[in-house]
Amino acid sequence: MEAKLKVRRKKRKLVSFIIILIILLTSILTALKSDYFKIKEVEVKNNNLVTRDEIIILANIIGENIFFLDKNKVKANILNNPYVKDVKIDRKFPAKIVINIDEKDIKGIIRVKNYYVDIDSEGRMVHTVNKFPNGKLIYLEGIDAKDYVYNDYVAKDETKRKAVVEMLKLFNYPEIKQQIEKVDVADPFNVKIITKRGIDILIGDCSNLDYKISFAFTLLESQDLKDKKGWIEVSSDGTAVFKEQEVIQ
Numbered sequence: 728m729e730a731k732l733k734v735r736r737k738k739r740k741l742v743s744f745i746i747i748l749i750i751l752l753t754s755i756l757t758a759l760k761s762d763y764f765k766i767k768e769v770e771v772k773n774n775n776l777v778t779r780d781e782i783i784i785l786a787n788i789i790g791e792n793i794f795f796l797d798k799n800k801v802k803a804n805i806l807n808n809p810y811v812k813d814v815k816i817d818r819k820f821p822a823k824i825v826i827n828i829d830e831k832d833i834k835g836i837i838r839v840k841n842y843y844v845d846i847d848s849e850g851r852m853v854h855t856v857n858k859f860p861n862g863k864l865i866y867l868e869g870i871d872a873k874d875y876v877y878n879d880y881v882a883k884d885e886t887k888r889k890a891v892v893e894m895l896k897l898f899n900y901p902e903i904k905q906q907i908e909k910v911d912v913a914d915p916f917n918v919k920i921i922t923k924r925g926i927d928i929l930i931g932d933c934s935n936l937d938y939k940i941s942f943a944f945t946l947l948e949s950q951d952l953k954d955k956k957g958w959i960e961v962s963s964d965g966t967a968v969f970k971e972q973e974v975i976q
Contacts, residue, residue: 908922
């Protein structure tokens with residue numbers, strides 16, 4: 728008899744425990760699903776090319792429950808913007824999301840058919856643009872791309888691709904960049920920089936580029952070349968020589 732009572736007590740305790748557990752879990756789930764944990768604020772960081780509103784629209788998470796947020800899905804949505812390279816998403820309880828944007832490093836621009844295409848520092852096509860951003864990017868000619876294909880290299884040949892990447896580094900020299908009209912990389916062993924002064928700079932290949940550019944533009948800015956037309960030849964050791972264009976009488 729006593730043994731049966733012990734069994735009954737154990738069953739009652741187990742039932743009581745299960746009931747309490749169910750009530751507790753139900754309360755927790757109810758709390759988690761409450762409006763208190765619905766996302767009300769989204770902070771976007773490190774975006775320059777893409778607006779905050781564009782990111783928020785792509786994320787589409789306002790009103791979502793912060794606990795059940797699918798970060799991989801949100802990341803994939805934001806990566807649909809061609810200027811976004813990577814995304815990091817952080818939860819800030821109870822109802823805030825922080826989105827850190829890593830954007831493509833836009834350095835240059837090319838012309839494909841009747842439109843222009845931004846290219847990043849790796850020489851990949853990013854997105855079409857309506858007008859030419861004069862003076863803001865390095866304009867490249869002599870590339871291989873015939874159509875815009877997102878993330879494709881503008882040059883198929885590896886040697887030319889390296890030349891493109893090297894010449895895009897001119898973007899990092901604002902004083903030099905503003906003097907450049909365009910860069911012709913059709914022949915990666917005979918790259919030509921066309922300046923707004925009417926003087927071309929022939930740098931050969933892109934080896935020792937910083938050295939060559941320094942000498943060439945120092946010569947270009949000298950008073951001796953004021954109002955002159957012609958070209959500057961830069962040798963592999965950085966020696967720069969100006970050759971004046973003959974004037975036809």
